[in-house]
Structure formats: structure tokens, C-alpha cells
Amino acid sequence: MNIALLGYGKMGKEIEKIALQRGHIIVLKKGSQDSFEGLSKADVAIDFSIPTTAIENITTCLQQNIPVISGTTGWLDQYEQMVSLCYEKQGAFLYGSNFSVGVNLFFELNNYLAKMMAQLSEYRVSMEEIHHTQKLDAPSGTAISLAKGIIEHTPYTGWTMETPLSDQIPIEAKRIENVPGTHSVYYRSEVDEIEIKHTAFSRQGFALGAVIAAEWIEHKKGVFSMKDVLSIGK
Ligand SMILES: NC(=O)C1=CN([C@@H]2O[C@H](COP(=O)(O)OP(=O)(O)OC[C@H]3O[C@@H](n4cnc5c(N)ncnc54)[C@H](OP(=O)(O)O)[C@@H]3O)[C@@H](O)[C@H]2O)C=CC1
Numbered sequence: 001m002n003i004a005l006l007g008y009g010k011m012g013k014e015i016e017k018i019a020l021q022r023g024h025i026i027v028l029k030k031g032s033q034d035s036f037e038g039l040s041k042a043d044v045a046i047d048f049s050i051p052t053t054a055i056e057n058i059t060t061c062l063q064q065n066i067p068v069i070s071g072t073t074g075w076l077d078q079y080e081q082m083v084s085l086c087y088e089k090q091g092a093f094l095y096g097s098n099f100s101v102g103v104n105l106f107f108e109l110n111n112y113l114a115k116m117m118a119q120l121s122e123y124r125v126s127m128e129e130i131h132h133t134q135k136l137d138a139p140s141g142t143a144i145s146l147a148k149g150i151i152e153h154t155p156y157t158g159w160t161m162e163t164p165l166s167d168q169i170p171i172e173a174k175r176i177e178n179v180p181g182t183h184s185v186y187y188r189s190e191v192d193e194i195e196i197k198h199t200a201f202s203r204q205g206f207a208l209g210a211v212i213a214a215e216w217i218e219h220k221k222g223v224f225s226m227k228d229v230l231s232i233g234k
């Protein structure tokens with residue numbers, strides 16, 4: 001399969017390694033100074049760039065009828081626009097805040113726990129995410145996905161990084177050198193605390209998941225998520 005890498009930073013380079021190991025060909029490695037030359041040869045494009053660029057990358061792919069997966073975080077206020085464009089162009093588009101198999105299992109665990117905690121008003125939820133110091137967005141896309149899972153299944157109505165109202169989930173974002181990504185969800189009462197936690201040891205899991213998603217989407221049409229790729233929770 002011919003793959004275009006839109007974004008050739010920490011993730012782009014990790015994805016390249018795994019894609020080559022799995023027998024794929026990289027036809028474009030696009031950084032901020034590069035054009036889209038080569039994109040037309042791609043069977044699939046993988047966007048891991050920066051929040052302000054993801055929209056341009058996804059739009060260009062959909063307009064050229066190239067299936068596109070995006071792992072870039074921090075641009076989700078425009079997600080619905082990309083979904084509409086995908087349907088209009090009858091293309092293929094998949095966004096994932098986190099492509100690792102472990103985190104996608106963790107999303108399901110988070111939903112299951114939230115359902116159990118929904119009626120237990122003596123417990124208050126909070127979240128923490130820790131990432132490397134180069135990360136541009138906060139909270140992480142994964143933390144936002146976890147918060148959405150909790151909101152869907154409990155009386156909480158939103159999340160905040162400030163002092164929370166009673167129906168808001170507080171999220172603390174810490175930035176520590178070289179941390180690939182750690183997410184914790186806590187339910188605390190007067191007498192005890194339940195904690196679930198996912199720790200990435202490297203970027204390898206994110207990159208492998210992205211290549212698996214690219215292989216999966218190649219001949220499909222529609223808007224998808226990692227749940228479709230991994231058939232988790234279905
Ligand atoms: N969903 C997931 O599983 C994961 C998501 N992420 C997300 O992926 C994104 C990238 O992360 P990471 O690789 O660590 O970041 P990096 O900062 O290492 O890389 C970002 C890359 O984007 C490039 N870029 C900037 N502008 C453009 C442009 N106009 N067109 C194409 N590329 C451009 C930069 O190019 P240049 O070098 O020229 O400046 C750079 O190579 C982030 O949003 C991060 O949150 C990260 C890990 C996992």
C-alpha cells in the first residue's frame with residue numbers, strides 16, 4: 001500500500017518505521033515547508049501534524065478522494081465539518097484521539113466504570129493526563145474522549161481545567177519531559193478511591209494502531225473510528 005505521511009515529526013517517523021516493516025511504501029513525508037506533491041500516488045494518507053494544519057490536510061485528502069486517517073488532536077471543534085465533507089465527497093475518514101489498542105480497551109473500561117458509578121453520588125470523578133513538554137494542546141485528545149465517555153453515562157455535563165462546578169469533571173494536565181502519554185481516572189469518596197490508569201511506554205502502540213487503521217480503511221467509504229477497526233465493544 002502507498003502511504004502519504006502528513007506530518008513527519010515524532011509520530012510521522014514512528015509510523016514510517018512500522019509501515020516499512022509491514023511492507024508499505026511511503027510516497028510523501030510532508031512537514032510544514034513541503035507541498036502535497038506525491039499525495040495523488042497514495043492509497044491512504046495518515047495525518048499526525050499540528051492542530052491548525054489538520055483541517056487543511058484532511059480537506060485536501062477528501063477533495064482528492066484519498067482515504068485519510070487523522071491522529072492530530074486539538075482541532076475537534078471542526079470535526080463535524082470534516083464529517084460533512086467526507087459524506088459530500090463520498091470519501092473515507094477516520095479520526096482517533098488515541099490509536100493504541102490499550103487505550104481503546106481503556107475507553108471501554110472507562111465507560112463500564114462510569115455506568116457503575118452513575119448513581120453513586122458519594123463518589124466525585126476527576127482526571128489527570130501527563131505528556132511530554134512539546135505537546136501543543138491541553139487537555140489531551142484522549143482525556144477529552146475519556147471525559148465524553150463519563151458524561152455519556154453519568155450526570156456530569158462537561159469537563160474543565162479550572163475549578164469545577166458540581167456537574168463538571170476536573171482535568172489536570174501535567175507536562176513532564178519525555179512522557180509519551182499517561183491517563184488516569186479517579187472516583188474519590190470520603191472513605192476510599194478507585195483509580196484506572198493507562199501508561200504508554202513509548203509511541204510504538206500509537207503508531208502501530210495508526211498503520212493498522214490505514215490498512216483497514218483502504219477500500220472503504222464513510223466516517224469511522226477505532227471502534228470499527230478493532231471491533232471493540234460491539
Ligand atoms: N491519536 C494518537 O494516537 C496520537 C496523537 N498524537 C497527536 O499527533 C500530533 C502530532 O504529534 P507529534 O508527531 O508528537 O508532533 P511533532 O511536533 O513531533 O510533529 C508535528 C509535525 O507536523 C508537521 N507540520 C506542521 N505544519 C504542517 C503542515 N502544514 N503540513 C504537514 N505537516 C505539518 C511538523 O512539521 P515541521 O517539522 O516542518 O515543523 C512536524 O513534523 C499531535 O496533535 C499529537 O497530539 C500524538 C501521538 C498519538
Ligand SMILES: O=C(O)C1=N[C@H](C(=O)O)C[C@H](O)C1
Binds near residue numbers: 140180181
Ligand atoms: O501529543 C501526544 O504525544 C499525544 N497525543 C494524543 C492525545 O492528545 O491524547 C495521544 C497520546 O496521548 C499522545
